[in-house]
Amino acid sequence: MELHERPRANGCGGARGALRNGFVRGPPGTQINHIVHNGGLYKRPFNEAFEETPMLVAVLTYVGYGVLTLFGYLRDFMRQWKIEKCQNATEREEQKDFVPLYQDFENFYNRNLYMRIRDSWNRPICSVPGAKVDMMERVSHDYNWTFTYTGRVIKDIINMGSYNYLGFAQKTGACQEAAAKVLSQYGAGVCSTRQEMGNLDKHEELEKLVARFLGVESAMAYGMGFATNSMNIPALVGKGCLILSDELNHASLVLGARLSGATIRIFKHNNMQSLEKLLKDAIVHGQPRTRRPWKKILILYLYLDEAHSIGALGPSGRGVVDYFGLDPEDVDVMMGTFTKSFGAAGGYIGGKKELIDYLRTYSHSAAYATSMSPPVVEQIITSVKCIMGEDGTTIGRARVQQLAENTRYFRRRLKEMGFIIYGNEDSPVVPLMLYMPAKIGAFGREMLKRNIGVVVVGFPATPIIESRARFCLSAAHTKEMLDTALKEINEVGDLLQLKYSRRRLVPLLDRPFDETTYEETED
Amino acid sequence: MDVKNTPSYLYWLFCQFELITCSYLMEPWEKVLFYSFNLAMLGLLLYTTYICLAFHASSLKINPLKYKNTMSPFSLTPYSLLFTFHTLPV
Numbered sequence: 297m298e299l300h301e302r303p304r305a306n307g308c309g310g311a312r313g314a315l316r317n318g319f320v321r322g323p324p325g326t327q328i329n330h331i332v333h334n335g336g337l338y339k340r341p342f343n344e345a346f347e348e349t350p351m352l353v354a355v356l357t358y359v360g361y362g363v364l365t366l367f368g369y370l371r372d373f374m375r376q377w378k379i380e381k382c383q384n385a386t387e388r389e390e391q392k393d394f395v396p397l398y399q400d401f402e403n404f405y406n407r408n409l410y411m412r413i414r415d416s417w418n419r420p421i422c423s424v425p426g427a428k429v430d431m432m433e434r435v436s437h438d439y440n441w442t443f444t445y446t447g448r449v450i451k452d453i454i455n456m457g458s459y460n461y462l463g464f465a466q467k468t469g470a471c472q473e474a475a476a477k478v479l480s481q482y483g484a485g486v487c488s489t490r491q492e493m494g495n496l497d498k499h500e501e502l503e504k505l506v507a508r509f510l511g512v513e514s515a516m517a518y519g520m521g522f523a524t525n526s527m528n529i530p531a532l533v534g535k536g537c538l539i540l541s542d543e544l545n546h547a548s549l550v551l552g553a554r555l556s557g558a559t560i561r562i563f564k565h566n567n568m569q570s571l572e573k574l575l576k577d578a579i580v581h582g583q584p585r586t587r588r589p590w591k592k593i594l595i596l597y598l599y600l601d602e603a604h605s606i607g608a609l610g611p612s613g614r615g616v617v618d619y620f621g622l623d624p625e626d627v628d629v630m631m632g633t634f635t636k637s638f639g640a641a642g643g644y645i646g647g648k649k650e651l652i653d654y655l656r657t658y659s660h661s662a663a664y665a666t667s668m669s670p671p672v673v674e675q676i677i678t679s680v681k682c683i684m685g686e687d688g689t690t691i692g693r694a695r696v697q698q699l700a701e702n703t704r705y706f707r708r709r710l711k712e713m714g715f716i717i718y719g720n721e722d723s724p725v726v727p728l729m730l731y732m733p734a735k736i737g738a739f740g741r742e743m744l745k746r747n748i749g750v751v752v753v754g755f756p757a758t759p760i761i762e763s764r765a766r767f768c769l770s771a772a773h774t775k776e777m778l779d780t781a782l783k784e785i786n787e788v789g790d791l792l793q794l795k796y797s798r799r800r801l802v803p804l805l806d807r808p809f810d811e812t813t814y815e816e817t818e819d
Numbered sequence: 820m821d822v823k824n825t826p827s828y829l830y831w832l833f834c835q836f837e838l839i840t841c842s843y844l845m846e847p848w849e850k851v852l853f854y855s856f857n858l859a860m861l862g863l864l865l866y867t868t869y870i871c872l873a874f875h876a877s878s879l880k881i882n883p884l885k886y887k888n889t890m891s892p893f894s895l896t897p898y899s900l901l902f903t904f905h906t907l908p909v
Contacts, residue, residue: 360841367849412844439846734843793835 342620344566344720349731349761353796357731357761361409364733368408383441402756409733414440416740416752422449424467425458427772429749453744454777456767457751461608461724462695463772464639464679470687471639474678475671482670490656494667502673506644509614509680511624514653515646517676518661519668521603521633524643526552527660529594532629533558537592538578540571549601558594559584571595599629607637608724613683613696619722637683640675642668695771699724702769702778709782714795724769727753728785728794729762735792736763742791746784 374380384407385398415436423430433448464471478498488494499517507515518524529552533539537558541549544565553560561578564570575595582589602615610618615632617624624630630646645655656662683692703724710717716729730736733754740752743765754763767781789795837843842853 356839360839363853364841364844367845367853732838732841734838734841737844738838791831791834792838 342720346718347716347797347799349716349729350796350798353731354761357733360732360734361760364409364412368404371408372404383438405755410754411440413733413737413740413754415443416737419744419749420445421749425455425460425465426467427455427460427463427770427774427777428452429455429458431744431749450744450747453747453749454773454781455749455770456781457749458770459604459636459725459768460639460770460772461604461637461699461768462613462639462679462683462692463770464637464675464682465772466639470682471675471678475675478674479671484669484671486667486669488667489665490662490667496667496670496673498670498673498677499667502668502677503644505677505680507646509684510630510646511614511617512630512646512648514649514651515630515644516652516655516659516662517634517642517644517668517673518659519642519665520661521635521641521643522548523661523665524631524633524645525549525601526555527665528631528645528655529553529599530556531655531659532556532599533592533594536583536588536590537594538583538590540574540578540593540595542566546601546603549599598627600627600631602630602632603643604636604725606632607683607696608699609722611696613637613692634672634676638676638679640672640679642672642676698771699769702771702773705775706767706769706778706782709778710785711797713782713786713789714797715785715789716797718764726767726769727764728767729764729796730792730794731761731763731796733763735794738792739765739788739794742788743784746788748781748784 371380375382375384387394387396387398415434419434420432421429422432429452431450431453433446433450434443435446436443458465466472482496482498486494486496490499502517503515506517507513518527525546525548529539529549533556535557537556539553539556539558539560541553541560541562542565543562561574563574575593578590578593581587600616602617605619606615607613609616612618617627617630624646628647629651631643632646633643634640635642645652678687679692681687681692682689683696685692700722703722703726707717707721707726710726710728718727718729719725730739730752736752736754740750743750751766751768752763753766758764769778773781834843840853842850845853
């Protein structure tokens with residue numbers, strides 16, 4: 297009983313009748329319960345808002361997809377009867393009785409919907425992806441089936457798309473100099489794995505530094521951020537184990553969980569009640585069929601993926617643990633990448649020494665993957681030292697503060713303009729909702745016309761009606777750049793009628809949760 | 820959107836229509852097909868409206884009780900409409 301008297305770390309439950317998911321319940325008539333407050337014990341309020349999709353917009357979005365789908369069927373019909381030249385992959389004539397390869401919805405979507413707006417993605421850039429970027433101009437003469445390069449370069453596009461949170465993607469400065477020096481000492485490639493001849497003194501130095509930066513006992517670095525997740529989860533758990541995973545987890549975690557062969561249960565996004573229920577049920581019932589107790593239970597919440605947050609959040613740039621003022625020792629597995637804030641490549645896992653020693657022996661990334669390139673390692677070492685202030689300057693700290701300032705400013709201005717913005721108010725990734733399929737293409741093109749590079753996102757990366765533009769803020773953005781970008785976004789927002797906001801917020805719990813995502817890997 | 824004059828406002832409205840129906844993304848021949856289909860539908864709608872209005876307007880003048888059993892204005896179908904249109908007493 298004493299357990300229930302104490303407030304719990306996840307902020308839900310408690311003596312005075314559990315508030316659902318830790319909502320602040322205001323006096324009647326106030327609307328503050330629309331703000332998720334997911335943790336009364338955190339030192340900082342957790343303000344995350346997801347404004348409801350207006351009904352009319354949702355209906356019109358479906359109308360748009362309906363029209364495109366009808367025309368898709370028409371085009372497919374024409375391709376089949378050779379009225380139109382077929383440019384996409386088709387079944388081979390000699391394999392016509394085999395299982396069809398190109399008939400599922402994703403293929404239909406790629407052929408008939410994605411192809412119409414394909415020019416908004418994969419644009420090649422030809423400079424360092426800093427605050428401004430140069431882009432290769434390209435045109436398509438056959439409606440995006442093929443592209444040709446005109447040979448011209450679009451100069452000085454304001455880069456709102458790179459995950460360059462702290463602006464360490466630079467071609468000048470301390471990081472570049474240090475990396476160049478190491479390049480002349482060690483060369484670029486290592487040509488071996490960590491367990492063989494590829495364990496350099498630089499790698500050891502990096503791992504000690506990262507462990508110190510994170511405040512954990514030990515850490516290990518890998519050459520690829522995605523593989524850090526997908527290759528280490530199978531090393532940690534296996535058949536007969538249980539993985540509890542957030543419904544919105546990244547593809548790398550999902551892949552790793554599936555590769556491991558463990559049973560996977562999905563809880564609602566950031567919802568501790570859902571997790572608690574699933575965990576209780578799983579422990580009571582045990583393994584499916586045999587009902588034996590689980591060998592191991594891995595909650596992908598105590599396995600903390602800090603791919604985006606490391607460097608970008610918290611007063612000293614140490615990620616979400618720092619942001620909420622928690623103890624890194626409480627998190628079992630701290631994972632993150634060097635690809636974003638540090639302007640390099642690779643990933644790390646930090647935690648107890650036993651865990652890291654185990655991973656050094658059993659992880660595929662350690663045994664089979666070529667170890668990190670020394671200049672990349674040096675870039676990380678220099679940038680981490682800069683953030684920690686060990687280079688004797690305050691540049692790192694200033695950048696972390698600049699990023700927080702830019703984030704607040706940009707989010708506030710967009711909200712004032714009337715756009716629907718998702719997510720936490722301190723998050724430097726700012727999704728601006730576009731909803732309609734034609735607006736995905738139109739927004740990307742119009743912004744590029746105005747010399748601003750943005751990332752637009754649609755199905756299958758998002759639910760089908762929640763297409764969005766995703767701005768990524770950087771400490772390298774100056775106020776003038778942000779103001780220019782905001783002015784153009786405002787203009788395009790008027791042109792395309794993107795200001796959907798009616799300033800009504802819905803709590804996180806009311807977001808649709810697809811029951812079919814619940815899955816179980818049977819052995 | 821600050822609109823200066825009517826033509827530019829109409830153009831802007833047309834752009835919104837294109838964005839919502841996704842005809843913005845279509846190839847020219849698809850646009851022709853889509854617009855002619857829409858225009859045909861609109862024409863049909865206007866034509867049937869015109870016919871129905873003529874019928875309703877004429878039915879207002881007559882005593883509804885007298886024709887109560889023969890037809891109700893709420894059970895109009897295109898077929899019955901065409902059939903009764905020529906046989907209506909004036």
